[in-house]
Structures are given as C-alpha cells and as structure tokens.
Amino acid sequence: SPGSDSPGNQNDRSSAPDSRELQPVTVMLDWTPNTNHTGLYVARDKGWYADEGLQVDIVEPTEGGTTQLVATGKAQFGVSYQEDVTQARASDVPVVSIAAVIQHNTSGFASLKDKGITRAHQMENKRYGGWGSPSEEAVLKAVMENDGGDFGKVQILNIGSADFFTAVERDVDFAWIYYGWTGIEAEQRGLKLNFLELSELEPALDYYTPVLITSEQLIKDNPEFVEKFMRATAKGYEYAIKQPDEAARILLKNVPELNEQLVLASQRYLSPRYRDDAARWGEQNPQVWERYAGWMYQHKLLPKMIDTKKAFTNEFLSE
Amino acid sequence: MAEIFMEDVTKTFSVNGVLLSVLDGVTVQVEEGEFVSLIGPSGCGKSTLFNIICGLTTPDRGRVLLGGHDNVPAGEVVSYMPQKDLLLPWRTVLDNVILARRAVGRERAAVQSEARELMPLFGLTGFENSYPAELSGGMRQRAALMRTVLARQRVLLLDEPLGALDAITRTRMQQWLLKVWNNFKQAVFFVTHDIDEAIFLSDRVYVLTSRPAKVCLHLSVSLPRPRRAKLVTAPSFLALKKEIMRALQVQ
Amino acid sequence: MAEIFMEDVTKTFSVNGVLLSVLDGVTVQVEEGEFVSLIGPSGCGKSTLFNIICGLTTPDRGRVLLGGHDNVPAGEVVSYMPQKDLLLPWRTVLDNVILARRAVGRERAAVQSEARELMPLFGLTGFENSYPAELSGGMRQRAALMRTVLARQRVLLLDEPLGALDAITRTRMQQWLLKVWNNFKQAVFFVTHDIDEAIFLSDRVYVLTSRPAKVCLHLSVSLPRPRRAKLVTAPSFLALKKEIMRALQVQ
Amino acid sequence: MSRLNQADRPVNMGDKLWPALFCLLAFFLAWEAGVRLLDIKPYILPALSQVLNTLGDMLPLLARHSQSTLLEAVTGLAAAVGVALVLAALMDLHPWIRQGIYPLLVVSQTVPIISIAPLFIIWFGYGILPKVVVVALVCFFPVVVSLVEGMQSADCDMVNLLRVMGYSRWQVIRLVRFPAALPSFFAGLKIAGTYSVMGAVIGEWLGAVNGLGVFMTRATHAYQLDRVFAAILIIILVSLLIYAVIELLAHLAMPWYYNERRDD
Amino acid sequence: MSRLNQADRPVNMGDKLWPALFCLLAFFLAWEAGVRLLDIKPYILPALSQVLNTLGDMLPLLARHSQSTLLEAVTGLAAAVGVALVLAALMDLHPWIRQGIYPLLVVSQTVPIISIAPLFIIWFGYGILPKVVVVALVCFFPVVVSLVEGMQSADCDMVNLLRVMGYSRWQVIRLVRFPAALPSFFAGLKIAGTYSVMGAVIGEWLGAVNGLGVFMTRATHAYQLDRVFAAILIIILVSLLIYAVIELLAHLAMPWYYNERRDD
Ligand SMILES: Nc1ncnc2c1ncn2[C@@H]1O[C@H](COP(=O)(O)OP(=O)(O)OP(=O)(O)O)[C@@H](O)[C@H]1O
Ligand SMILES: Nc1ncnc2c1ncn2[C@@H]1O[C@H](COP(=O)(O)OP(=O)(O)OP(=O)(O)O)[C@@H](O)[C@H]1O
Ligand SMILES: [Mg+2]
Ligand SMILES: [Mg+2]
Secondary structure, eight states: OTTOSOHHHHHHHHHSOOGGGSEEEEEEOSSSSOGGGHHHHHHHHTTHHHHTTEEEEEEOOOTTTHHHHHHTTSSSEEEEOHHHHHHHHHTTOOEEEEEESSSSOOEEEEEEGGGOOOSGGGGTTOEEEEOOOTTHHHHHHHHHHHTTOOGGGOEEEEOTTOOHHHHHHHTOSEEEEEIIIIIHHHHHHTOOEEEEEHHHHOGGGOOOOSEEEEEHHHHHHOHHHHHHHHHHHHHHHHHHHHOHHHHHHHHHHHOTTSOHHHHHHHHHHHHHHHHTTSSSTBOOOHHHHHHHHHHHHHTTOSSSOOOHHHHBOOTTSOO | OOSEEEEEEEEEEEETTEEEEEEEEEEEEEOTTOEEEEEOOTTSSHHHHHHHHHTSSOOSEEEEEETTBSSOOGGGTEEEEOSSOOOOTTSOHHHHHTHHHHHTTOOHHHHHHHHHHHTTTTTOTTOTTOOGGGSOHHHHHHHHHHHHHHTOOSEEEEESTTTTSOHHHHHHHHHHHHHHHHHHOOEEEEEESOHHHHHHHOSEEEEEOSSSBOEEEEEEOOOOSSOOGGGGGSHHHHHHHHHHHHHHTOO | OOSEEEEEEEEEEEETTEEEEEEEEEEEEEOTTOEEEEEOOTTSSHHHHHHHHHTSSOOSEEEEEETTBSSOOGGGTEEEEOSSOOOOTTSOHHHHHTHHHHHTTOOHHHHHHHHHHHTTTTTOTTOTTOOGGGSOHHHHHHHHHHHHHHTOOSEEEEESTTTTSOHHHHHHHHHHHHHHHHHHOOEEEEEESOHHHHHHHOSEEEEEOSSSBOEEEEEEOOOOSSOOGGGGGSHHHHHHHHHHHHHHTOO | OOOTTGGGOOOOTTSOOHHHHHHHHHHHHHHHHHHHHTTOOTTTOOOHHHHHHHHHHHHHHHHHHHHHHHHHHHHHHHHHHHHHHHHHHHHHHOHHHHHHHHHHHHHHTTSOGGGGHHHHHHHHTTSHHHHHHHHHHHHHHHHHHHHHHHHHTSOHHHHHHHHHHTOOHHHHIIIIIHHHHHHHHHHHHHHHHHHHHHHHHHHHHTSBSSSHHHHHHHHHHTTOHHHHHHHHHHHHHHHHHHHHHHHHHHHHHOHHHHSOOOOO | OOOTTGGGOOOOTTSOOHHHHHHHHHHHHHHHHHHHHTTOOTTTSOOHHHHHHHHHHHHHHHHHHHHHHHHHHHHHHHHHHHHHHHHHHHHHHOHHHHHHHHHHHHHHTTSOGGGGHHHHHHHHOSSSHHHHHHHHHHHHHHHHHHHHHHHHTSOHHHHHHHHHHTOOHHHHIIIIIHHHHHHHHHHHHHHHHHHHHHHHHHHHHTSOSSSHHHHHHHHHHTTOHHHHHHHHHHHHHHHHHHHHHHHHHHHHHOHHHHSOOOOO
C-alpha cells in the first residue's frame, strides 16, 4: 500500500491519517451552510475527500464575493448560481460551472396566504422585497407580463440582510425565496404561504441554482485535481439522495448552530430533487444555459452575450 | 451696625470619613466703608470663611449677620470675587463685567453704558469686545474686580485678587485698587498672604493661625491715607509688619 | 574667572513676522560661589536670558562664557531649574532628584544613596517613593531644587523657584534656601519678581527694565550673613529696597 | 495665562491642507500605477482612472442616490444630537444616574449593529426611519460622551459665583454649563459627522429603495467594482462636506474659542 | 496643585458598579416583561430567560467560537497598537508629516468596510489574517489619535530641561515623550478594546470557518434568534473582559497616574 515504505511514516499513520500528503482545498459557500451543501459535508465527513488526497476547508462567504474569489484562485471551488455565473462571465470573470447541485429551480415568489397572491398578475399594487440582484426587476416584469399583469404597479424594496419572515412582518408583501429552506421553515412554523415556483411561471427561468464553480485557470492547469474533487463530491450528494436523514445529521454535526428540525425537513424535501429527472447528479443541460443567457441578454441584463459552452462543463462528472 | 458680623464661626469638613477641622471659633467684623484684610497661611480656611459669608457653605456653629440681619440672601449685601478670576470665556469683557449687575435684573443697555464709562478707570478701554482669553493676567484681574465693583453691593469680598500677579505688577495694582476703593466707598473684605499688601491697603488686619484657623492677631492700621508705595519702608509700617510676622511665626 | 560672563547680549524674536525685541545689550556676570539675583518686570526677558545661558536659545549678538570658555556644553557648568518645577510625574521623588546626576552617567545605586542622605535637608524624608502628584506645592519646589543642587554643577540657575508659593511659605523657603546654599557652596543665579526676596538672598542684584530688557541698576548687597527673616525691616535693607523700587518705577 | 482648554482642541483639519493633498495625490498615483503595473483585474480592483471615468458617467445617478443618503445622514445626526442632549442632561442631574447609564452606553457600543438588523426592520420598517436610527446609533455615542465631559468640565466655582450673584439654577445652566460644554460638544460632533454617512450606508444595506448603499449592493452583484469605488469616493466627499459644515458651525457658535490671544 | 492631567482622565468604569448593575437589571427586567406581556414571537425577539437557557445549552459551542473570536480580537488589537505606534512616531517627526497623514486617516474612517470586503479576502486569504486586519482597521484609529495627542501633550520645557542636563534625543523620548503619552494612549486603547470584538465579528462575517460571527450568521439564517442573542451576550462579556484587562494594564503601567494625592 502507498506510504508503507518508511517506518517513520508508519508511526505517523498509526496515530492519525497522514495529513501532510493531503492537498488543501478551499470551498467557498454562497450562504450559510444549509441543505444545498449537504453533499460537501457528507463527502468530507465520510473521508471521501481524504481518500482522493484532498483536505477540504468549507468557508462561509463574503457578501457577493464568492465568484471573484474563485476566479482569482483564492478558493478553488465555490457555490454559486447560474445567473451569477452568467453575469460574471459577461463581466469577464473567468469562472466555470462544473455541476448543478439541484436539477430544477426550486426558488419562487412567496407571500402570506392572506395576501392572496396566487397568480403572478396579482403582484400588482403589492410590495416586493428584493436583495439587489440586477435581474430581479426583469424577472418580475417577465413573469407578470406572462400573466397579463402590469409590472409598473409593483413597489420594489431592497430588504438587504433581513430575512423573509421579518420582512413580511410589516413592510413587504412577497419576496423571492428558496422553497427548500425558507418555505420549509414556514411549514415548520405553521405559516400558510402562497408559493409561485419560478420554473412554472416562465420556462426560461428554470435555471440551475445552486451550481458548483471553479476557475478556468484551474481546469486548464490541473483537471485531475478538479476531477478528484468532483468524484468525492458526487459521492457525497449520492449519499444524501439515498439517505436523507443520515446526511442531514452529518450536516448538523458539522454545523451544530443550525435548527435541527429545519435541516431534517429541508433535507427530506431536497434529497429527491438533487438529481430529479437527470441521468446523474450534477448534469447540466446546454439548452438550459443557452435559454437563460439568451433571456438575460434579451432583457438587457448582460452587457454582451456570453459563450455558454465556456460557462459550464459536465466533463468532471463521473461515469 | 456692622456690614458683616461673624461670631464664633466653626467648620469641620469630612473627607472620606476623615474629619478636617478648618475654622475654630472665628469672630470677625467689617464696618461700613472699611477696608479689612484677612491674612493667614495657605490652606488655613480663608476661602472657606468667605464661602460661609456667601452662603455657599454652612458653618457648624456660630452666627453670621449681613447688614445686621440673619438670613438675607448674601447676593443682596456682598459682591464676591473668588480666588480665580472666573471670567466667562464665552462672553466679551463688557458682557462679563455687567454680569453681576444684570443678575438683579437691570436693563442691559443701561448697565452696558454705565460699564463703558468706567472702562478707563479699570484700564480696559479698547478691550470691551475682547474675549477674556485675549487679555493679560493683570487685565483679567482688573476685569474681574470691575465685575465685582459694578455689582454695587455694600461689601466687596476679595479673595486674593492679586495673588496670580508678579510682585512688581502687584505693587502697581495695589495703588490702583486703593484709587478704585476711594471712588466707590464700598466696604472691602480682603484676603491675602502678603503682609506688605495687607498693611498697605487696610484699615484693620485679622491674622489667622494655620488650620484650624483662629484669629491670633487683630490689628488696626492707622497709617494716613492716601498711601504711596514708598510707605512700605516707613518705620510705622515696619512696626506693624514685625508684629504680623511674629504672629505668623515667620521670623 | 567668572563662572558666567555675558556681554552685550541682544535677542529679538520674530513671531508671525512681528519682531519682538526682548534683550538689548545685557551684560551680567556671576562669580564663583556667589549668590546673584536678577529682578525685572514680567515678560521682560529673564527666562530668555537663562535659555541663552543654557544654549536653548542663541543670542543675536553678544558673548556668553561659561567657566571662562566659549562653546562648552551648558550642562557641564550649570544646573538649571526652570520656572515650572517640571518634575516627571511618572517617576518617584527619588528617581526625579537623581535625574540630573544620572545624565552624566553616574551609577544609579550610588546616586540614590547619596540622595537618600540629603532627603532630611530638603524636608522630603518619607516621600522618597511618592509620585510628584502626591506632593504639596512647597514640597514639589523643594524636590525640583534638590534635583538641581544634586547635579553638583558649579552654577545653579534658578528661575523664580519660589514664584508659585504663597507669601508666608515663601518667606520660610527663602531662609531654608540660604541654608542649602551654605551647605553646597555652588554659585547661584536667581530670577525673581520680589524685591524683598532678591535683597534678602543675594550678594548682588541686577535690575532689568521692561522689554526690551537692559540692566538699569546693579547693586551690591553687603548685608551680613547669616541673614534672619527680620532683616527685611532693617534700615540698611530698606535703603536697598527703596533704590530698587525707584529703578523699577513702582513708587 | 495659557489658552483656555488648549489641550482639548481637536487637530484642525483645515489648518494646512497642502501636505494632506500631497499625500492624497501620492496615494492616488500608487493606486493607478499599482493596478497598471501588477495588471490587477478590474473585477478585483479597478484603476483610479476607470473609477473616475465611471464617476463622471454615473454622476446624475450617484447624485440622486447621494441625496437620500445625505438626508438620512443629516437627519440621523440631528436625532443623535437630540438623544445625546437628553441623555447628557439626565446624566448631569446626579452622579448616580451617570454611573448607571454611562457603562451601559459603553456596553451598547460593543453590539454589532448588523446582528440586530432584523429587529430594526420589524420596529422601524423600510422607510427612512431605520437608516436614521442606525446613523443615530453610530453617532450618538461620541456626542453624548463629549457632552457629558464638556458639562463636567464647567468650573464649579463659576457656577457658585453666579449663584451668589443671584442667578437661578436654570439661568446658570444656560450661562455656564452649556457654553462650557460647547468645545467638547463640537469635537464629538465632528467625529460623529465623519461616521454619519457610513452609518447611513450600513442602514441602507439593511434594506432600502434608494441611496448609495443600494447603489453599491447592486453594483457589487453585477461585478461592477468601478461603480462601487465611485460610490466610495462620493461617500468620502459627502462625509467631508458634513465635516466642513460642522467646523463652520463651530466657528460661528464659539468665536471666543477660536480667537487668538492678543498681547497687551 | 491640582492632579496632573485631571481633565484627561477617562470616566472610570470600575469606580462604582452598583448604579450600572442596577440599570442593567432594570433593562433585563423590562426586556423579559416586555416580551411576556406583549407576547412577542421568539423569532422576532426572544425572552431573556430563553436566551439564557440557550446560552447555557450552547456554552461549549459558544466557548469554542469565542476562542477564535477572542484570538482575532486580541491579535488585531495588538496589530493596531503596532501600526499606531509606527504612525504616531512618524507623525511626531514633523508637523508636515502629521498634517499630511492625519486627514487621510480621518477620511479612511468614512469608508464602509463592508463595501471593500472582497478585497480583504483576496489580499489576505481566509485564515485569521483578514479578521485581524479588520479588527486592526477598526481599532487603530482611536489608538493613533490618542497616541499623537499624548505625545504632543509632553511638556516642551521638560524636554528642554533634560536636553540641558545632557540626555540624548532618544533618551529624552524614552524618559519624557513616551511616558507622557501613556494616559492618553490607554484611554484610546480602551475605546479600541471595546470595539475590537465587534471588529472581529465583522471580520468573520467576511468569510470564516469559526467564530462568533459565523455562529451568529448561521443562527440568523436558521431563524434562531435566541442563539443570536446568546452570542451577543457573549460578545459583550468578551468585550468587557478585554476592557478590564486593558484597565489592569493601565494601572500596572502608570501607578503614578492613579495614585491619590496625599496632603502634606
Ligand atoms: N468642600 C470641601 N470639602 C472638604 N474639604 C475642603 C472643602 N473646602 C475646603 N476644604 C479644605 O479645607 C482647608 C481650607 O481650605 P481653604 O480653601 O478655605 O483654604 P485657604 O485659606 O483659602 O487656602 P489658600 O490660601 O491656599 O487659598 C483645605 O485643607 C481644603 O482642602
Ligand atoms: N521662543 C519664543 N518665541 C517668541 N517669543 C518668545 C519666545 N520666548 C519668549 N518669548 C517672548 O519674549 C518675551 C520675554 O519672555 P520671557 O519668558 O523671557 O520673560 P520673563 O521675564 O521670564 O517673564 P516672566 O517673569 O513672566 O517669567 C515675552 O514677551 C515672550 O512672549
Ligand atoms: Mg483660598
Ligand atoms: Mg520667566
């Protein structure tokens, strides 16, 4: 077996895995650790990264900094979403999406039941709590106009760091949430929501969120390294798909600050959605990329159209 | 009737539980239009005595009569000039000197024109609109004295008004002070450390012992007025000086 | 050979472009072991003169010889006590008084034990390890003087060392100062505003005019030593006093 | 006699501007040269020239956003002064009140505002109010500290003197304690003014419709760092503007404090 | 003779703690009662009792996170002091240097750190370094200002006196200028210390693995406000701890400053 040639090495090995041989890797998340990231934690906890010779640090992000930091190599991998990658590439930030964590967009517009927003046109004369993404207005406009609504009648507010629940407490009628986290929390609280899933409102908006990204440079210089990382990561997500409760406990063990009930419920919601209808976990469809980038360009959200073939790759997915 | 009459005044301070006996049965009085000095070592309780007259401190024992009456507000009888000049830095000289007079509710314009007329006597002409920070030490003292005099009360309490000045300026200011006193005829109760100064200015001198202060000498100064600076070398002056020095044990 | 010899020293300051003539041809000298006073109105330039001796200010014109030599570092001949006591607040009394002596590189323990022995003479026994903030004004002045004396230089420059004290404490300190001087036999160059003080302490007195300062009177004080406090009322003393008062125009 | 309160005088920024401008120029040059020579990507650190270019292009938009921010900063500052006046007056009433409140104020400064942001939103909504509150929270502390210290610096003997003269308690406060506190108050206000715009930007970051904070968030999400830096330049300029206005007010309110001592 | 530098003395938090404790208790009672009486939802404002409960439960976890944060805060504070010493020494060299640097330092305080956060990570990585840098940025300003003012407060005549005695330029700095700056330095350091933990938390918010900032972000995003408040209590405690240590150091370093004047 490797490393058994020197007695000194053996000594080390008997006490702890030889960390000197492991290659340090930094993964920067897109938000606080949550069930979107379960696969990463599982792979690390099960020692699958170590098996590939990697020592993975999972770092929580700077506000809006993940993509730049991955592009500059400060983190080798990051968690992002398709819109962000598209924006970044249009601004010549050289990042590449290497896996779709969830096959379909589980985000959408949520509001308290009594606001009566069951269709997109009912957003008229309501107040929307946004978070400063450049595409928000275009998305709202598109989905409302699809439903015969007048976008001009929506009042948009940046709710910044406040969460959905505090925001809808008084000043906001609806906001854009991930159902897998915030929607589940609402269920936990027994709060009745109307939820309009984005992918149903406008097919072009069924983009990948979140995705794993890395830099063009790294792919060029060290594809084996990316492959190793992705092999273990995929194993992690496969495990999470098969064993939601076990996976959730691993996440909780690593991030004990989280709310146990929320994580468990969220994981049960999300596990079947990681792979969903795709052949394998992480698969990205060129059409999805082309369709969404085109949509963004049409809506003048991009300074220029991007070459979507360079924006993502499936080459690091196993099998 | 004495303007100020204090009998057997005694005061003990308590600082962090430690008792500090400051005045021990002090009896002094100031008659109408008289110039009386109080001389005593540093920290013996002279300022405390003045504070008692002003009602800022209450004595433990003893009687204080102002203008023959018990319980009159001090401000209606005396005008006080503390050891520091205490000019308000944010007011011009003119507004500072009328401060005491304005307190009794006089009209501002009238008081101001009254003050303007007196500026030459106090050597402050041209500085009416200056702030105190722009004045020299001697000028500040003169402004503070002017404020005290302008209150036009029957007694001036002056607590070491010349203490901050150098000896030469001080000698000049003493002569000027007598001129002012002559002009306004108010009674003056004057605190000093300086033996020459006390004799030179006063009709009577009280000498206090160190803490707790008692009157250890009470002296009438019957030198003729007006007095000139060279009086301090006159034999009659020196006899008084020797007596005070002996009382203060500085021989 | 004079310890200090200044000839025709002239100094003009320029403050924001305005020229301020401070010293105008001053000639003074201090002989070995002599006590010489300099008296003059406030702001006439006495401290400036001392600064020139110490090398902190360079004169515009004139000659300064220390111990008969040009260009010696002032610190090797004179020991300077400025107008403020300038004790270092962060050093104990003991460490403050040895400061000057340590500057010339003496061993600390030796200097300290030397200082300890002298504490009684300076009335500081028991306060060796106190910080300056814990001392009274008189004690601070004595500590500052001790630091100056302990430097053991041939001349002490004392700039109004008793100026901050009240008149009564001051009179006591004058007598004590003479005792110390008698003990150490260093020459003393002494600045004061107080005519009595100058005569009482000195062998010779220089009187300066107001700014720009010139020597307007140079007086030998041939009163016998040791001198007692009551000397200030002696006729021979008063004759000198009158002469100085006339020179200073305070009559 | 030395200048009143000389030690308290703040270092005067307006005294000699040349050395500062020189340093600023050097800094700008280093920035531009650094970016060019090290070939730093514009999404990491844009060159100064690019930032200035963007600043020029975006001026109307930035001006509009600045208006909201400036309004929030100034309103917040005014609120801070109001709160500080009340608190300082309270603490001046009795040493016990001071000893009770003061340490709590110090402690309150250790709480990171961002962590209680949600409470702000719930209490104050998304209008101008929460921003004003954040600005006031950031600014009131230096003002209240300087006010308390200023009022304490009023000479007791001066107060006594005026009491003997026959002035009432409130007249004495107006005549002595209040003016005595002014230099210290303005020193604190200058510090607060410097921080006020930053406070407003943080407040906007908690949620807003308009303002430089919103502008910066949007630009960050669109990878337009040149715009972010243009906004930072504007923030600095607006802060300096507020500082200058306070300096001016101080000169108007305290001529006696700035007048030079004349020799007699 | 009055106490040296009396006016400069910072309000001493340790003097009389009772009134402060009383106010604190009142505040706590109001909080608990308010939440109970108004029936405020725990995800909007948890009751104090609940927060304390959570604090008890989470103590081991909080202790672990506090360690990182404390380490960052103290290291950052030390770095701030180092930078401040260098800057202050520089500014002490010549008034021009001071006039050149000082206004820029003031200006630098107007830049919201959060807006240049990504730059920090790029320059300093994810380790402890960027947090230390943020703490140092938050803390160095009060320290440098107090140092500069402290060194300027050294009495010129004292310096001259020692020069005449024959001490060298550097000896005089050691004997006079440095000790003279100490009281002011410690006053500034106390302010900086109060802010240091908050700085570390903000630093962690820029991207971290451990620390109270991470804990709070996670708790916020998992909608557990009781945990957020438990962390805030810990932040306050750690801040007070740092304050107390600085106070102790000040007493050790400047016995002469705290000794009471005895009457002779
Ligand atoms: N309010 C007070 N509480 C406690 N002690 C006091 C108070 N006022 C004065 N003392 C003490 O009483 C003593 C006498 O003080 P006072 O100011 O009356 O002396 P003084 O004769 O005016 O001294 P000086 O000549 O130095 O002005 C001093 O020891 C002083 O410390
Ligand atoms: N470095 C300086 N630059 C400009 N002017 C100075 C300087 N030093 C002193 N002066 C001015 O020179 C004059 C004389 O000052 P000096 O301190 O020598 O007077 P003095 O006789 O010691 O006064 P006092 O008796 O008040 O101590 C004063 O008007 C003072 O303002
Ligand atoms: Mg007194
Ligand atoms: Mg002098």
